[in-house]
Amino acid sequence: xxxxxRRWVNVVMAALTALAALGTILxxxxxxxxxxxxxxxxxxxxxxxRLPKPVGEPGGGMANAIAGSLILIALASALGLPLGIxxxxxxxxxxxxxxxxxxxxxxxxxxxxxxxxxxxxxxxxVVLSMRxxxxxxxxxxxxxxxxxxxxxTTEEMMRLVPxxxxxxALALGLPEWKVIVRVVLPTARAGIITGVMVAIARVAGExxxxxxxxxxxxxxxxxxxxxIAALPLQIxxxxxxxxxxxxxxxxxxxxxxxxxxxxxxxxxxxxxxxxYSAVR
Amino acid sequence: MADGIRVKDLNAWFGDVHVLHGIGLAIAPKxxxxxxxxxxxxxxxxxxxxNRMHEVVPxxxxxxxVLVEGEDLYAPGVDPVEVRRKIGMVFQxxxxxPTMSVFDNVAAGLRLAGVRNRAMLNDAVERALTHxxxxxxxxxxxxxxxxxLSGGQQQRLCIARALAVGPxxxxxxxxCSALDPIATAKIEELILELRKDLTIVIVTHxxxxxxxxxxxxxxxxxxELVEFGVTRALFTNPRDTRTEDYITGRFG
Numbered sequence: 303x304x305x306x307x308r309r310w311v312n313v314v315m316a317a318l319t320a321l322a323a324l325g326t327i328l329x330x331x332x333x334x335x336x337x338x339x340x341x342x343x344x345x346x347x348x349x350x351x352r353l354p355k356p357v358g359e360p361g362g363g364m365a366n367a368i369a370g371s372l373i374l375i376a377l378a379s380a381l382g383l384p385l386g387i388x389x390x391x392x393x394x395x396x397x398x399x400x401x402x403x404x405x406x407x408x409x410x411x412x413x414x415x416x417x418x419x420x421x422x423x424x425x426x427x428v429v430l431s432m433r434x435x436x437x438x439x440x441x442x443x444x445x446x447x448x449x450x451x452x453x454x455t456t457e458e459m460m461r462l463v464p465x466x467x468x469x470x471a472l473a474l475g476l477p478e479w480k481v482i483v484r485v486v487l488p489t490a491r492a493g494i495i496t497g498v499m500v501a502i503a504r505v506a507g508e509x510x511x512x513x514x515x516x517x518x519x520x521x522x523x524x525x526x527x528x529x530i531a532a533l534p535l536q537i538x539x540x541x542x543x544x545x546x547x548x549x550x551x552x553x554x555x556x557x558x559x560x561x562x563x564x565x566x567x568x569x570x571x572x573x574x575x576x577x578y579s580a581v582r
Numbered sequence: 583m584a585d586g587i588r589v590k591d592l593n594a595w596f597g598d599v600h601v602l603h604g605i606g607l608a609i610a611p612k613x614x615x616x617x618x619x620x621x622x623x624x625x626x627x628x629x630x631x632x633n634r635m636h637e638v639v640p641x642x643x644x645x646x647x648v649l650v651e652g653e654d655l656y657a658p659g660v661d662p663v664e665v666r667r668k669i670g671m672v673f674q675x676x677x678x679x680p681t682m683s684v685f686d687n688v689a690a691g692l693r694l695a696g697v698r699n700r701a702m703l704n705d706a707v708e709r710a711l712t713h714x715x716x717x718x719x720x721x722x723x724x725x726x727x728x729x730x731l732s733g734g735q736q737q738r739l740c741i742a743r744a745l746a747v748g749p750x751x752x753x754x755x756x757x758c759s760a761l762d763p764i765a766t767a768k769i770e771e772l773i774l775e776l777r778k779d780l781t782i783v784i785v786t787h788x789x790x791x792x793x794x795x796x797x798x799x800x801x802x803x804x805x806e807l808v809e810f811g812v813t814r815a816l817f818t819n820p821r822d823t824r825t826e827d828y829i830t831g832r833f834g
Binding site: 397464466467468469470471472473474475476477480484485488489491 | 740
């Protein structure tokens with residue numbers, strides 16, 4: 303009797319947890335399906351190679367926005383990743399108590415700051431002082447969003463490296479910095495790269511902080527101190543327009559954006575699927 | 583290494599907790615010295631003081647002198663990194679670097695110390711693995727992950743890794759406590775082989791093991807060295823009743 307009851311509860315709970323797990327990925331599947339349904343018809347070679355057409359003319363593409371988004375992500379990564387990873391190493395390795403505590407606290411608060419507020423910050427610091435909207439300002443805003451994510455995941459992943467490995471390396475007569483660079487960081491590598499991917503995926507879709515920093519641009523950008531197009535901005539502009547053709551392009555843009563994030567994540571997974579990786 | 587290791591009035595703390603009380607003993611060169619005692623008696627802390635690994639733990643402190651070849655490890659200006667290069671260590675749980683192959687694990691100490699010469703590395707790795715009685719088992723899979731070996735092989739890999747940097751002293755902290763009797767026998771055989779060239783200090787829970795492999799044994803209890811002497815004498819005719827109680831299993 304009790305054994306039957308136990309088996310029955312087991313089946314029910316297993317089914318419930320499986321359903322819940324499925325439920326967490328359903329939204330993504332729906333979103334992706336909906337994007338394909340709505341946007342696939344607007345995807346063609348022109349979409350990837352042409353500039354947007356003026357209002358009223360059909361066709362055109364989002365080549366400048368795709369390139370712009372890639373440039374903004376590269377800028378944000380160049381600014382945010384070294385700072386975030388080095389800072390994470392400090393948080394994980396420092397023997398201090400108070401400064402790391404404070405940095406951790408501030409980073410967690412920063413992680414919760416709405417992205418539009420970070421946009422205002424970049425606007426005030428970069429746009430106002432340069433007296434123009436620019437790719438650089440957009441990159442700064444996105445870098446600030448990436449920082450706390452990269453900082454905290456780097457720290458967490460380094461802390462996951464077993465103390466026994468550090469001890470083994472120290473006992474070989476290695477100075478502490480070599481222990482960190484040659485043993486701890488490589489062991490935590492896959493986890494750190496996952497954190498970096500999460501950060502990139504997060505900023506790739508950010509729209510609000512770009513509104514008054516990168517600003518958007520209907521043409522190819524000229525220099526990094528000039529306004530630049532970005533996929534989320536273009537999607538936003540097209541989605542609120544009254545034209546059906548632009549709506550379809552907005553869907554297509556969203557599809558490209560999500561595919562981009564998917565590909566970047568996939569590439570990182572494959573690149574870090576090292577045979578010897580311990581922490582993931 | 584004519585002098586071995588002379589420890590005088592060694593005290594160690596974790597924060598405010600005084601874990602070693604005025605330890606003094608002389609460890610003979612090119613011989614095996616065993617340290618026995620119940621859990622928490624300070625035996626691991628003691629050998630970690632012999633290569634300045636104790637201080638790696640935050641809040642840990644040491645006082646006293648440890649003379650190796652007449653030089654005090656704790657004298658001001660002594661670099662702990664140099665100390666650890668001369669005095670290697672093997673831990674309770676095998677801990678090969680998971681991101682490295684068998685070869686890279688053994689070469690790690692030399693390579694990270696700046697040795698680039700491939701032929702020299704190959705030579706050192708083969709010598710260390712042979713020395714650790716592992717070469718025949720792994721020579722065909724040097725590029726496999728170190729973590730792919732069995733538990734006993736991993737522990738011998740760690741011994742090879744420690745040997746590759748050419749230490750004069752090898753500290754072993756319960757090296758067999760996670761291994762089965764066959765793997766343990768292999769490690770013990772290896773210890774008897776290694777003592778021809780190295781000074782070995784081994785911490786063990788296993789009194790038979792201490793009796794089998796060591797020339798001298800120290801019995802620790804509650805952070806104090808209760809008795810230290812020739813292994814055979816300590817086990818057959820202990821001077822202290824606490825030692826007798828422990829080795830006869832009448833403890834507590």
